[in-house]
Each structure stands twice: as C-alpha cells, then as structure tokens.
Amino acid sequence: MSRAAAARVRRRRTLPVALAMLVAGGVVAALVREQFVLQVLTYVFIFAIYAQSWNIAAHSGQFSLGHATFLGLGAYASVLLAGRLGLPAAVAMFVGPLLPALAGLAIARLCLRLREWYFGMVTFGFTAIVQVLVVEPFGGLTNRWDGLDAAPLWAGGRAIETIAILNYLTALALMVGSYLLAARLMNSKSGLALAAIHDNEVVAAVSGVNVRTHRLMAMTLSGYVAGVAGALNSHTLTRHISPGIFGIEDSIWPLLYTIAGGLRIPEGPILGTLVVRVFWEWALRALGGFESLVVIGLALAVIVTTFPQGLYVLAARAAGWAGPRLARRAR
Amino acid sequence: MSLLRCEAVAKSFGGLQALAGVQFEVGAGEIVGLIGPNGAGKSTLVNTITGVHRPEHGSITFDGHEVTRLAPERITRLGVARTFQIPQPFHTLSVLENVMVGVAFGARGASLERAAREAAELLEFVGLADKAHHEPQALTIIELRRLELARALGSGARLLLLDEIHAGLTPKELEEARELLQRLRARGVTILMVEHLMQIIMAVCERIVVLEFGRKIAEGTPAEVAADPEVIRAYLGTRRAGGARAAGA
Ligand SMILES: Nc1ncnc2c1ncn2[C@@H]1O[C@H](COP(=O)(O)OP(=O)(O)OP(=O)(O)O)[C@@H](O)[C@H]1O
Numbered sequence: 001m002s003r004a005a006a007a008r009v010r011r012r013r014t015l016p017v018a019l020a021m022l023v024a025g026g027v028v029a030a031l032v033r034e035q036f037v038l039q040v041l042t043y044v045f046i047f048a049i050y051a052q053s054w055n056i057a058a059h060s061g062q063f064s065l066g067h068a069t070f071l072g073l074g075a076y077a078s079v080l081l082a083g084r085l086g087l088p089a090a091v092a093m094f095v096g097p098l099l100p101a102l103a104g105l106a107i108a109r110l111c112l113r114l115r116e117w118y119f120g121m122v123t124f125g126f127t128a129i130v131q132v133l134v135v136e137p138f139g140g141l142t143n144r145w146d147g148l149d150a151a152p153l154w155a156g157g158r159a160i161e162t163i164a165i166l167n168y169l170t171a172l173a174l175m176v177g178s179y180l181l182a183a184r185l186m187n188s189k190s191g192l193a194l195a196a197i198h199d200n201e202v203v204a205a206v207s208g209v210n211v212r213t214h215r216l217m218a219m220t221l222s223g224y225v226a227g228v229a230g231a232l233n234s235h236t237l238t239r240h241i242s243p244g245i246f247g248i249e250d251s252i253w254p255l256l257y258t259i260a261g262g263l264r265i266p267e268g269p270i271l272g273t274l275v276v277r278v279f280w281e282w283a284l285r286a287l288g289g290f291e292s293l294v295v296i297g298l299a300l301a302v303i304v305t306t307f308p309q310g311l312y313v314l315a316a317r318a319a320g321w322a323g324p325r326l327a328r329r330a331r
Numbered sequence: 332m333s334l335l336r337c338e339a340v341a342k343s344f345g346g347l348q349a350l351a352g353v354q355f356e357v358g359a360g361e362i363v364g365l366i367g368p369n370g371a372g373k374s375t376l377v378n379t380i381t382g383v384h385r386p387e388h389g390s391i392t393f394d395g396h397e398v399t400r401l402a403p404e405r406i407t408r409l410g411v412a413r414t415f416q417i418p419q420p421f422h423t424l425s426v427l428e429n430v431m432v433g434v435a436f437g438a439r440g441a442s443l444e445r446a447a448r449e450a451a452e453l454l455e456f457v458g459l460a461d462k463a464h465h466e467p468q469a470l471t472i473i474e475l476r477r478l479e480l481a482r483a484l485g486s487g488a489r490l491l492l493l494d495e496i497h498a499g500l501t502p503k504e505l506e507e508a509r510e511l512l513q514r515l516r517a518r519g520v521t522i523l524m525v526e527h528l529m530q531i532i533m534a535v536c537e538r539i540v541v542l543e544f545g546r547k548i549a550e551g552t553p554a555e556v557a558a559d560p561e562v563i564r565a566y567l568g569t570r571r572a573g574g575a576r577a578a579g580a
C-alpha cells in the first residue's frame with residue numbers, strides 16, 4: 001500500500017469504529033437469547049476495558065505485570081462504597097476507581113526510574129503487597145478471605161434475562177467509551193509524547209518532553225480505567241469480591257489479550273479479548289479441560305509467533321488498509 | 332555576549348574523570364568547533380550541557396539562565412537542542428512523527444497540526460521530505476543523522492549541539508553538509524559542533540575548543556589551533572607510542 005494511504009490510516013477517525021462496535025453489539029443482543037453467550041460476551045467487554053487500561057500504560061513503555069492491583073482496588077472500593085455507604089452501584093463504580101487511580105500514580109512515582117522487566121517485577125510485587133493489606137490491616141472492612149457480596153448494578157424485580165441484557169449493554173457501552181478514550185489519547189499530542197517515551201526516554205526528554213508527568217499521567221489513567229473494569233465485573237458478573245482477584249492470573253489476562261490483539265493499538269485489546277476468550281470457551285466445551293488447555297496454549301503460541309503484531313494488524317492487512325504505522329511494533 | 336558559558340565543569344564516571352574542569356564560552360551567532368582525541372570527553376560535555384548528565388562541579392549558564400541542574404526538557408525548552416553521536420530515532424514513530432516530537436514539545440511548543448506542518452518543512456530543509464512516512468529503520472546512517480538534525484532543529488533551538496554528524500560522509504555529501512550548515516547559520520542558529528573531520532571544522536568554524544582527557548588544552552581560531560604545540564602533541568601523541576599521551580594524562 002502507498003505511503004499516503006498509510007498516513008491516512010494514522011488519521012483514521014475513531015468515532016465510526018466506536019459506532020460500528022455499538023451497532024454490532026446491539027444486533028447481537030437483539031438476536032442472541034442464550035444466557036451463556038451473553039455472559040461470555042459481557043465478560044469480553046469488561047476484560048477488554050481492563051486490557052485497554054493495560055494498553056494505555058504499555059503505550060508509554062510501562063509494561064505492568066501487576067495490573068490486578070488496580071482491577072482489585074477498583075472492585076473493592078466500589079463494592080464498599082455501595083455496601084457500606086449505600087451509594088448506588090452505578091455511582092460507586094465511577095467513584096471507587098479513584099482509589100486505583102491514586103495507586104497507579106503512587107506506583108508510577110516509585111517506579112519512575114524503572115523500565116521493562118524491572119518495572120514489571122516491581123508492579124508484580126505491589127499486587128502481593130496490596131493483597132496482604134486488603135486481608136490483614138483492612139480485614140475488618142473487607143471480610144478477609146471470605147470477601148464481600150457486591151450490590152447488583154441492575155436489580156429491582158427485573159427478570160434474570162433482562163438483567164443479563166442490561167449488564168451486557170452497560171459493559172458494551174463502557175468498553176466503547178474506554179476505546180474512545182484510549183484512541184483519542186494515543187492520537188493526541190500527549191499520545192505522541194507517550195510513544196516517544198516508550199521508544200527512548202533520554203531522547204524524548206532532550207526533545208522537550210516531560211517524561212515524568214507523562215508517565216504518571218498514563219499510569220493514573222490506566223489505574224482508573226482498570227478500576228472501572230473491576231467494579232463493573234463485581235457489580236454484574238461475579239456479584240462478589242474476594243482477595244483472589246489479586247492473583248497472578250488477573251494480571252496476566254490483559255497482557256495476553258492485548259498482545260494477541262495488537263499492542264499499543266486501541267482496537268487491539270478489544271479484538272484480542274474477543275478472539276482469545278471466545279476460542280477459549282469454545283475449546284473448553286468442545287474438548288474438555290485438559291485437552292482444551294493444550295489447544296489453547298498452542299493457538300496462543302501460533303498467534304504470537306505467526307502474527308507478532310497481533311490480530312488487528314493481520315485483519316487490517318487483509319482488509320488492505322494497514323500502514324507502516326500499524327506495523328511498527330512495540331516490544 | 333556569550334550565549335553559553337561553562338565554568339569549571341567536572342564530571343566523572345566511577346574513577347574516570349571524563350571532564351576535569353572545562354571552561355569556555357560560545358557567543359550568540361558563532362559556530363564553534365569542539366575537537367579532541369577519542370575519549371577526550373566531547374560527548375560527555377554535550378550530555379552535561381543538555382542535562383542528560385549532571386556535573387559534580389562547575390556551572391553552566393545558557394542565555395543568562397543557570398541550567399546546571401535543570402532537567403533535560405527544561406533546558407531544551409530554553410532553546411538548547413542536540414543530536415546524538417549514535418543516532419537514536421524513536422523507532423515506533425514515522426520519520427515525520429520523530430521530528431514532530433521536537434516541534435510539539437520544544438522551545439516554542441506547538442499543536443499536533445502545526446507540528447506536522449513544521450516537521451514537513453524541516454524534512455524538506457534537511458532533504459528527507461520523500462521519507463516522511465517511512466520508518467526510521469528504513470533510513471541509512473547518513474539519513475538518520477539528518478533526521479537527528481531535523482528533530483533538534485524542530486525544538487526551536489537557539490543553540491545547537493551537533494555530535495559528529497559528519498563522520499563517514501563522502502566528499503560530495505560533505506559539500507552538501509557544509510551548505511546545510513551555512514543555511515543554518517543564515518537562520519541565526521548558534522552551533523557548537525563536535526567533529527573529528529578537520530576539513531569541515533576548518534571550513535565553517537570561527538573558533539575551536541580542544542579537549543584532551545577532560546581538559547581544555549587549547550582554544551582559538553582554526554589557524555591558531557592548528558599551530559598550537561599542545562594540540563599537535565595531543566593529536567600526534569595518540570598516534571605515536573605512549574610517552575606523549577602519558578605526559579598529558
Ligand atoms: N555513560 C558513561 N559511563 C561510563 N563511562 C563513560 C560514559 N560516557 C562516557 N564515558 C567515558 O568517558 C570518557 C569520555 O567519553 P566521551 O564519550 O565523552 O568521549 P568523546 O570525546 O566523545 O570520544 P569519541 O570521539 O570517541 O566520541 C571515555 O573514557 C568514556 O569511556
């Protein structure tokens with residue numbers, strides 16, 4: 001494809017993509033009646049928000065291996081605000097994540113001098129620390145390992161099917177919102193600074209970029225968005241929160257989904273979460289526990305080795321509008 | 332009036348004294364050459380002036396501002412820009428976007444739209460216009476140096492520190508590079524250039540500062556420096572056996 005076309009891809013409008021996702025999601029909701037399918041897709045939307053939050057931090061070169069910290073803190077804060085203070089879940093869901101936003105700021109501040117694996121290791125360590133804090137000093141508030149029940153986002157005498165659809169639509173809308181947020185950020189002047197920082201902090205700094213404030217900003221925002229995903233998950237799908245959320249697994253998901261879909265591309269986390277999760281659920285059902293894990297592991301290996309730039313770049317190439325910008329890939 | 336003033340600047344790495352009290356000035360509008368044998372401390376001096384390294388002693392002022400302990404981005408925004416001896420492009424950005432970073436966040440600051448326009452002009456200026464939407468990996472080393480120059484110019488610098496942007500050029504390319512420097516001078520940019528190539532230093536610099544083992548050993552017009560016995564010793568000494576070198580250490 002031509003260079004000029006590549007430049008056009010760069011300036012591609014994000015609003016049409018957002019609308020297309022809303023319409024597609026709406027059509028599925030209207031057609032599909034199976035509770036299980038709706039639930040899997042609701043999970044996909046929520047975890048795409050979570051993966052997007054990781055992607056925002058990764059865009060600035062801050063590769064977190066402990067994002068469960070923010071997912072979990074958002075969930076706990078929101079569930080407690082709703083349960084103890086009686087805030088409506090719909091409000092708590094957006095107020096609670098201020099806590100992980102602060103945590104993101106603090107961790108970014110402490111890790112300012114760290115990059116790559118070192119940054120990852122320290123963020124990983126924080127998840128363990130936060131888990132201990134939640135269970136011990138704050139155990140009275142959090143009910144220790146037993147956890148807390150979460151107020152439902154949608155309730156009040158509705159049918160289970162209606163609630164499932166409402167959960168689904170809420171998650172869809174918030175996922176599209178997080179997509180617009182990430183896409184706008186990445187295409188903005190700040191996004192250019194974050195990309196420069198990702199590539200080379202010293203050169204970014206001598207080009208006039210304030211590395212410190214941009215790194216802090218990216219992690220604060222990332223913490224907030226991850227927190228919203230955690231809160232949404234607790235108030236809709238799990239209806240419960242326990243310290244298990246600060247486990248390794250929940251820190252790995254956003255990484256896995258984003259890399260499969262396309263790192264540092266706003267569409268990446270969405271496509272990655274959808275494809276990996278749907279394939280995963282299919283494999284679990286079609287093949288059973290042990291065999292499915294083997295197949296899933298192989299499939300992920302194939303995706304990452306064959307399309308290191310992720311499924312989104314693959315799809316974009318196939319559609320004929322992927323430029324060098326998409327192909328220039330992060331580490 | 333001097334635009335840049337370094338006083339007794341010292342910087343060491345572990346036990347190695349890379350700069351041992353360097354003192355010199357660069358006047359507004361001047362083109363000054365900074366030369367010296369390998370390891371003399373030329374790049375370290377550039378790093379120290381631009382805030383990449385912090386000196387242990389001494390003071391650096393730019394345009395009357397004390398910049399000795401300022402963060403690199405603050406120094407850049409005051410109007411100092413530099414290239415790197417080994418080109419370090421932003422590898423996930425296009426050539427145009429590389430330059431846009433300098434324009435958007437440099438001394439003048441600019442919106443993305445204005446940064447894109449000005450970056451395109453700068454690519455034109457350094458002769459990279461047709462590579463604007465390439466990735467830096469697709470550029471030759473010489474094109475990468477021009478990209479460094481465009482990025483540095485983009486930040487709206489009044490003082491430009493060039494670290495060996497002419498190494499390895501063919502005579503024809505050198506001639507082009509000389510022209511580029513003349514055009515820069517015409518824009519009113521002050522330049523401190525690190526260079527091994529005496530040919531280009533002699534041709535464009537009004538004044539030359541010579542470093543050896545982190546000390547200034549000579550300073551003057553190209554003719555004066557070329558005739559300076561210390562300079563001759565330093566340069567010949569590095570080629571001869573260790574005697575002269577040890578004496579200088
Ligand atoms: N970051 C660093 N860490 C440790 N030592 C360093 C560092 N940077 C430079 N040095 C050492 O400081 C001394 C001066 O190095 P510098 O790069 O400033 O020399 P130079 O004059 O630019 O040489 P050249 O002409 O080879 O580029 C050298 O001995 C070098 O090995």
Ligand SMILES: [Mg+2]
Pocket residue numbers: 373374375416494
């Ligand atoms: Mg050097």
